[in-house]
Amino acid sequence: MIVRLVQRIAILLASLAVSSVLVFAFMAVLPGDPARVALGTSASDSAVAQLRQEFGLDRPLVAQYLSWVRGLVTFAPGNSYISHAPIGPQLADRLQVTLWLVGTGMVIACLLALPLGTLMAVRHRKPSGLVLSALSQVGVAIPAFLAGILLITVFAVGLGWLPANGWTPPDQDPVLFLKQLVMPALSLGIVQAAVVTRYVRSAVLDVLREDYLRTARAKGLRPTRALLRHGLRNAAVPVVTVLALQLATLLVGSVVIERVFVIPGLGSLLLDSVANRDLIVVQDVVMIIAMAVLLVNFLVDMVYLLIDPRLRGGGS
Amino acid sequence: MTPAPGTAPAAATQDDVLAVRNLDVTVGGRTLVEDVGFTIRAGERVGLIGESGSGKSLTALSVMGLLPEGLRASGSVRLAGVDHDLVGADEARMSRVRGKEIAMVFQEPMTALNPTMRVGRQIAEVLLIHRTRPDRASARAAAVELLAQVGLPDPGAAAQAYPHQFSGGQRQRVVLAIALANDPALLVCDEPTTALDVTVQARVLDLIVRGVQDRRSAMLFITHDLAVVATACERVMVMYGGRLVESGPVREVFTRPRHRYTQGLIGASDLTVVDDRGRLATIRGSVPPAGRFPAGCVFRNRCDHATEVCATRPEWIPTGPDSGYACFHPVPGSAAPGATTPTNQEAGRG
Amino acid sequence: MTHKRPVRHPGTVVAVLACLSLAACSAGSTSVGKSTGNGLTIGLTAEPATFDFTRTDGAAIPQALLDNVYETLVKLDQSGKIRPDLATSWSLSKDRRTYTFHLVQNATFSNGARFTAEDAKFSIERVNSAWTVAQKAQMSVVDGVRAVSPTELEVTLKKPSNDWLYRMTTRVGAMFSRTGVRELATEPVGTGPYVVRNWNRGDSITLARRKGYWGRTPHFASVTLKYFKDPTAMNNALLTGTINVIGQMQSPESLYRFQNNSKYKVIEGTTNGEVVLSLNNGSGPMKNPRARRAVRYAIDHKALVDTCWAGHGKPIGSMVPPTDPWYQNLTDLYPYDRDKARRLLEESGESGRTLRLRIPALPYATACGTVVKSQLEQAGFTVKLDQLEFPAAWLTTVFKNSDYDLSIISHVEPRDMQTVFGDKSYYTHYDNPEFRALLRKADQGSQEQQIASMRAAARLLSKDAAADWLFLLPNLMVADADITGLPVNSVSESLDLTGLGRS
């Protein structure tokens, strides 16, 4: 168990290191000098040189890389090339917003997908199961932003129940925060739920065919309770895997949703920074997303150890 | 045993633990088990033999009410002390019977246990479901006791282990412990030793027999291994093509089979090699796929003695209170069986 | 206000971001804003990157801060006339080179300091010493500044310039405190009625009324400027009460949603934003005057405005909006004539060449690009449409490297004929000494001479087909019906909040 843990942490650190090099290298080959881009086309060469020095762009790449990494690790990623504002607080703010969005979306997806997927599996031959299954296929085929636009059209513009867009931090106005969170989280969550539902269904179908479930019924458990007590934990492994993979999708899917709902999250920051060639910010955002994905994969590995005793080692 | 397919069912006596009447299992339009009927008395150990596809496992699962999805059973299965028919009973009623009145040991020990639950809990669970132990602690203690009974070394530690930490034989003992936990009136064993190493088969078989004997439980033991039946059972029923073709006391059936199929089966097992394929080869042809058996006598397309009359369905001919056969051209009653009985072979091995 | 994002790296004065001004107006009774409590929320498109317009280009910063946080000595009224602001009056010497301003006495900065002539001198001189943006060139004509007394300022120019006084109404004329320029990017200090209370980056800026303002107290205690990248989102925000005003309608097609609804009022006027079909006069097929003229004849402006801006937007025919004193309708110089276009194209010998129409990925440019391509092709041109990400990709490819034949961009700077066509190194590469001479004459002459020369210059520019002017962006605003003081025309760089009220 300890060995496994150490091994996983080592892999996580190695992955983080390699991906940071990749991100840095990718940005380094971007055409255009960030300082010149920042200063505009009419800037004099001396002004550009001065800015390069200010940003440390005149140093060797390795030194630049190291100071960038140091900035990330110490939560002091420096200042934007464009706005000259410190990036750290901005990243923290934006990340918080996106995490709310993604987190709620994920919760909605799970709340829908876990029971529905299970139901679809249990009733996979009955009409209700087939209808649900077909619905989930349709759900998978709808782009999340289209779902968002539809929600806005119906519930905000049409019925006037909810604000069409915007974002208010929860500590500022909790009610408005919730109202504004509902639709973006739903559009992320529903489409995501359709995807996850299919995996849940497959996983539960697999489990339903397992011998130990028959054993459980032979013990005198009713089918539903047998599934709940013995099936779900086993079905959880593939489902958790999918949830982890989907989290990456969700994180990036929020880019589009943030645009639709005018939410100042990480995705909007990324798009703005790309448009303005605020490369250091692009680099930081991309790295944060990559880090989040790698970290979640690591956590999922840990969850496996909790779920499945066979992976803990020490057995035959 | 009172086999009576196609005839008026014999009245179930007080002794009978299980009475199966006119049991059919169908899927789609096909009949997989047809008109099976038998009884098992209290404490009686009955073997059910036949080749793969003969319907013996389906018969057992019908008794448990655990037929795979899509398969339907009809007829009647009554269990002593249960005031309803097990065929067509809803899950709520069946779940009160399963694990308490009837328990089952499955063929595949590697997959029969939940890999994510400690085995102690899996055993204790069956006690708690049926409230045969008042609380968790006593159920857990009982589970350790059961593990000791099935011969696991260090049962206390074993209860804390996960299934993957056990070998196949050990896991089958755990499954047995679960099955015996509530002292069931009837234990159904579906080829419980087939998947095990030869070296541990006899030991597990012995544990099963001792387990049911200690509890005075009846047993329905399904296998294709005649030697195992000879060791573990008092009586035997032979199934072929979804029907019972012969039944009777083990010694009688094995030494003087009447049905031509039984005769072939025993002839094949006369070899000391216990090998499915080798044995099958001695009966002409092979088992048709489910539902594709000939009309009339299901065995006639493989039988050397078949005549035109075999195209009609053979009546059940009782030869005793618990025995009989269904064949138009039975082996003459005086015909000598194989030189050595399977019983002796097994005894020599065990 | 046509562009989605602020420009942070422009070259010279391409004020590619639109701005609008809500100028004069009347005050009303106090009421409560729908979403911000005691205030007003206005939807805009381009968010500033910083608050420092001395070092960061783009129209977004002056739009938010000028007239609200920073004030100028003089400012424009709705008709485009120059009026007093921090200067109560001014006079011009006989040689037209020395301006004397008399300043208000009771003005203070938001950091508490008093506004004096020394601050004015400091601000004007600082443009030449510390500013980095292209607009600083507009102050280079200043020869010397003298604070005669705390309320009297004397500015001497190197040569007479009508344009200079006008530029004093724009961002270069903003008055800074001598003790308040340390953190311009985040803490602007001005004499205006509002201070920046909160900046929620990527979302909104909240301005709060300050105590001790020297002039008339504005109606709204706080005004939130909320930024939208997506025009539909902004419309929905108004429809659902998240904002009170759409500062600039970016999807005129959806105006119908507000027009016949008594809950909203729609305002339509003019801006300084000429949507220009820029032609590369310097190289490629558009260097050929015949080919350029063919382009102008090929464009059906009426159909174009109808199609891509829902019929809103005035055809202008040259680089002058109707709010400038020298405006004249020049649209009949090149009436739509497809056959003539075809003929001219044949004669030019450029008909076989593929024109690269490289447009920024902005709503109006995308819409117009589709139409322009189609119209040019119907006149025999071969056009390849490239959409470039804005601002970075467009600025690099088209603006800086001139790697284009045609483009579409809205030039939103006020009085920008000189900027766009007066410098042959500018991306349009229009090079006509006669044109430049006319502009010089206009700058140095009397007011009548200025108007006459500017008219001549605009006509020459149009005749030469230096570009095609597709239309003038309308000042389209939509607001809750009870909002008052919204300006019809957007004549300056700022969004003046001081006159807004609620009825």
Next chain:
Amino acid sequence: MSVQEREATVASAVSADRKRRRPVTGSLLVGGLIVAAVIGMALLSFVWTPHDPTLVDPSVRLQEPSSDYWFGTDKFGRDVFSQILVGSRTTLFVGFVAVGVAALIGVPLGIVAGMAPRWCGELLMRGNDLLLAFPALLLAIMFAAVYGAGTLVAMVAIGIASIPHFARLIRGGTLQIMRTEYVIAARAAGRGPFAIAVRHVLPNVSGLVIVQASVGFAIAVLAEAALSFLGFGTPPPTPSWGRMLQESQELLSIAPRLAVFPGVAIAVAVLGFNLLGDGLRDRFDPKLEDRR
């Protein structure tokens, strides 16, 4: 459990249906028909469209559907039906590029990783997994920043982001095939690894490739729509369903049909490719059963 093991679990979970061995399934039939229809539309658009899909005609802007304009016209007066027809080409192009890039790199990578010594395969897969940290849309936006927005650039990015999925699936299949008797026999007979890869592995994983390609197609179509919405997708005037959807937004309440037609086209096409993938999985997968 490593990521690729997990993926295998997922793959087998997803393909659980196959164990039931349905006959020619409804999903295969429906999916196949839809995909055939999309291909048919694309082919048809080369020889015939009712109108020029890019011709701007202000005199007929925003027409309701009629016998002349079957789906009506947009605000430029362009025929929506013609645009939908030609847009199917973009959709197919998008899918082919993305899936092509992913398969051309992912399949050989998966086979090599499956046939190489264990440590080497693991290393390759670890590197492969790193790509997962850069989700498709993120990669596409980064690529757009470097190479400019455009269909090809976006789809190459989507393709690259899909490599790990191909590689892992194919590696799983390869590992199984390497354990089969005929491969062991071939190796015993002294066949070189290349010959085994081409003669035994490739033909046997081709089913997996086709299944994944179908699913990848659906992902690419969705990604193109999202990128078009963000302005990183297909530039005008090339007709694209994603951009049509984006352009329809401002007119959503007077001409909802402008959103409905491309929206439905996207959803149906994605549904078609997904169903086809599901159906194909049922047919192809039995070969590679017992993945655990």
